[in-house]
């Protein structure tokens with residue numbers, strides 16, 4: 196299990212980092228790259244918000260630990276260039292007194308990252324000089340139906356497939 200990009204599983208390539216491969220519909224991979232912004236420094240973040248607005252914006256953290264932002268209508272897999280990510284979701288900012296995160300979720304049906312993947316953002320918060328909440332302000336719990344393979348979002352601890360009513364497993368199962 197040496198290659199982080201190996202298909203078919205989320206692979207830990209260090210003790211701390213899990214990569215999520217794209218698990219969404221294949222036709223999305225054929226779309227061209229979306230308008231994206233690579234955010235490496237605080238001024239990049241300010242420029243992106245000026246260009247795209249405060250959000251919600253689509254974001255990914257690449258395998259290399261870099262934040263990429265795009266307009267909400269863009270797909271995570273477009274922003275990620277089809278590659279695995281450390282996490283993905285939607286983020287909104289406020290700019291009334293400096294840049295702060297208003298809300299952040301792991302809502303990405305293309306990658307289905309786990310709530311704990313917010314640690315990928317904590318790792319770059321200092322570099323971008325922006326405070327990241329301890330956890331996603333809205334945590335999304337993804338499960339793949341073992342019977343029909345539909346991607347489900349579990350709400351209110353209701354572990355039942357919306358497509359076929361099969362029982363969903365208690366733990367994340369896209370690997």
Ligand SMILES: [Zn+2]
Pocket residue numbers: 340341342343344345356357358359360361
């Ligand atoms: Zn099902």
